[in-house]
Amino acid sequence: MLTDEDLYLRFDGYEDLKPLLDGSDEDVLVALGKPALIRIPGTDAMPEARLVSCLLHGNEDSGYRAVLEVLRAGERYPFDLWVVIGNVRAASQEGWFAHRFLDGQEDFNRVWGLQAPTTRMRRCADALLDVLLDARLAAAVDIHNNTGMNPYYVIVPDPTQESLALAAGLADTVLRWPLRARTLMEALSGHCPAVSVECGLPGLPANHAFASAILRRFLSMAEVGGSALGPPLRPQRVFEMMHRVVVRPEVPFAFGGALTEDLDLVLAVGLDSHNFGMMLAGTEVGRMHATAAMPLLATDMRERDTTARFFTVSADGSLRVTEDITPVMFTTTVLQTRRDCLFYVARRRA
Numbered sequence: 472m473l474t475d476e477d478l479y480l481r482f483d484g485y486e487d488l489k490p491l492l493d494g495s496d497e498d499v500l501v502a503l504g505k506p507a508l509i510r511i512p513g514t515d516a517m518p519e520a521r522l523v524s525c526l527l528h529g530n531e532d533s534g535y536r537a538v539l540e541v542l543r544a545g546e547r548y549p550f551d552l553w554v555v556i557g558n559v560r561a562a563s564q565e566g567w568f569a570h571r572f573l574d575g576q577e578d579f580n581r582v583w584g585l586q587a588p589t590t591r592m593r594r595c596a597d598a599l600l601d602v603l604l605d606a607r608l609a610a611a612v613d614i615h616n617n618t619g620m621n622p623y624y625v626i627v628p629d630p631t632q633e634s635l636a637l638a639a640g641l642a643d644t645v646l647r648w649p650l651r652a653r654t655l656m657e658a659l660s661g662h663c664p665a666v667s668v669e670c671g672l673p674g675l676p677a678n679h680a681f682a683s684a685i686l687r688r689f690l691s692m693a694e695v696g697g698s699a700l701g702p703p704l705r706p707q708r709v710f711e712m713m714h715r716v717v718v719r720p721e722v723p724f725a726f727g728g729a730l731t732e733d734l735d736l737v738l739a740v741g742l743d744s745h746n747f748g749m750m751l752a753g754t755e756v757g758r759m760h761a762t763a764a765m766p767l768l769a770t771d772m773r774e775r776d777t778t779a780r781f782f783t784v785s786a787d788g789s790l791r792v793t794e795d796i797t798p799v800m801f802t803t804t805v806l807q808t809r810r811d812c813l814f815y816v817a818r819r820r821a
């Protein structure tokens with residue numbers, strides 16, 4: 472029988488952690504070898520707690536690097552600081568930060584709050600969640616990167632006033648998104664304000680710097696989401712997730728290039744530049760063999776098919792959008808399209 476200790480590493484305070492932090496960010500991954508749960512005890516007599524999680528997707532380095540900076544600084548806070556470092560193996564095997572998750576693994580941000588966990592990863596998520604739900608969390612922030620061009624934004628799975636206030640304290644653009652995807656922040660949402668911050672593309676110093684700034688903001692908030700004296704903070708721009716668009720799984724496709732006997736869909740390059748902006752009706756999304764059936768599938772948040780509302784194919788095989796839409800998270804890679812989706816359609820809220 473495996474104990475929780477086999478599923479993840481647990482650190483209490485800086486003492487055992489410090490020697491591990493000496494090397495490079497990559498060295499730390501090797502030293503950990505598995506997910507880590509860290510608690511830095513608060514200085515208050517009866518401290519509340521805040522959680523920061525990172526690397527739930529192994530290829531998203533910005534938040535991880537920012538978290539290591541905080542841990543290396545060795546500070547303590549009025550609250551217990553809890554840290555989850557997620558898919559360490561995906562971040563360190565077959566190249567540094569090369570995989571969202573490994574072949575044979577599930578997505579580590581899709582396995583939280585499941586009943587009857589059947590796999591090692593799901594048991595790990597369950598064990599971590601048990602500890603976190605006992606930790607008197609006052610707020611939780613999960614740090615991610617995107618695969619296409621996007622502004623910095625915060626995802627709020629459960630738009631309570633407290634969650635929106637927390638989000639507004641972190642970034643100007645907020646995306647309300649009832650994912651129902653078994654993410655860690657969803658699993659915590661009923662217990663405390665819990666949001667995910669998206670820090671743009673991974674591997675870029677500017678986005679690492681943004682993640683660091685977010686983390687500093689979060690750790691220095693006197694009250695989560697603003698002052699107890701003033702009204703709660705409200706985000707400047709709020710979008711709501713409406714539809715999800717995938718390439719049908721049997722359709723071989725590429726970004727850019729020409730249609731061939733082996734490619735049934737060629738998607739236009741650069742469409743991620745429309746993310747959180749506007750893609751006008753008539754914009755060509757891709758080219759396809761004119762007599763083939765629709766290669767994209769759009770569904771709303773209740774998983775009803777909405778493809779015909781958004782896409783049409785002209786007689787010459789041009790695949791176009793039929794109405795003005797706000798795409799978010801339009802990706803640029805085949806792998807990410809397969810592992811998540813091509814993009815989402817959002818709506819700006821007044």
Ligand SMILES: [Zn+2]
Binds near residue numbers: 527
């Ligand atoms: Zn992610």
